[in-house]
Amino acid sequence: MTTGTLLFAHGARDPEWARPFEAVLQALQAARPGNPAVLAFLEFMQPDMDTAGDRLVAAGCTSVALIPLFLGTGGxxxxxxxxxxxxxxxxxxxxxxxxQAPIGDHPLVRQAMVDACLTATPPR
Structure with a gap:
């Protein structure tokens, strides 16, 4: 059984918006080179979810974890x-x-955001 990962983000008209998500994909691929991973977008950017899912199936995946790269569970x-x-x-x-649950629901992601905020705002 080959397990793949489908990272799913909103998308934007500005290609620079996708850079952090592309970095996450590259780090994931480096950490697990034997597990196919792709990044897909809801709108404005490619690939879309259908195309990304097709790619994972073509790579031999029989199991795919879909991870929404959203901070919360919105519409x-x-x-x-x-x-x-x-x-x-x-x-x-x-x-x-x-x-899977949206990435923002993960405790490690929440803690990373707290840490980033603490770094940006020095104590009194």
């Missing part, structure tokens, strides 16, 4: 992501797709 995570994931499940029924 996109509650409505758009499940709808898009359902399309992938229908297109690739032999693949186990698992939707």
């Amino acid at each position: 996109h995570v509650r409505k758009d992501v499940p709808r898009l994931l359902q399309v992938l499940q229908q297109r690739h029924p032999g693949v186990q797709w698992s939707l």
Whole structure:
């Protein structure tokens, strides 16, 4: 069984916006070179979720973790992501797709944000 990771971000018209997400993808690929990983976007940027999911299936993935790179569970995570994931499940029924909580819900991410805020605001 090959497990892949599909990182999913909102997207923006400005290509510079994607740089932090691309850095996360590169670090993930370096940390787990045997596990395919792709970055996809909801809008404005490519690839979209369908294309990214197809790439993981073509790479031999039989299990895919979909990680929304969103800070919270808003409308996109509650409505758009499940709808898009359902399309992938229908297109690739032999693949186990698992939707993870948005990255902002992870305690380590929250702590990293606290640490960054503490660094930016010196104590009195």
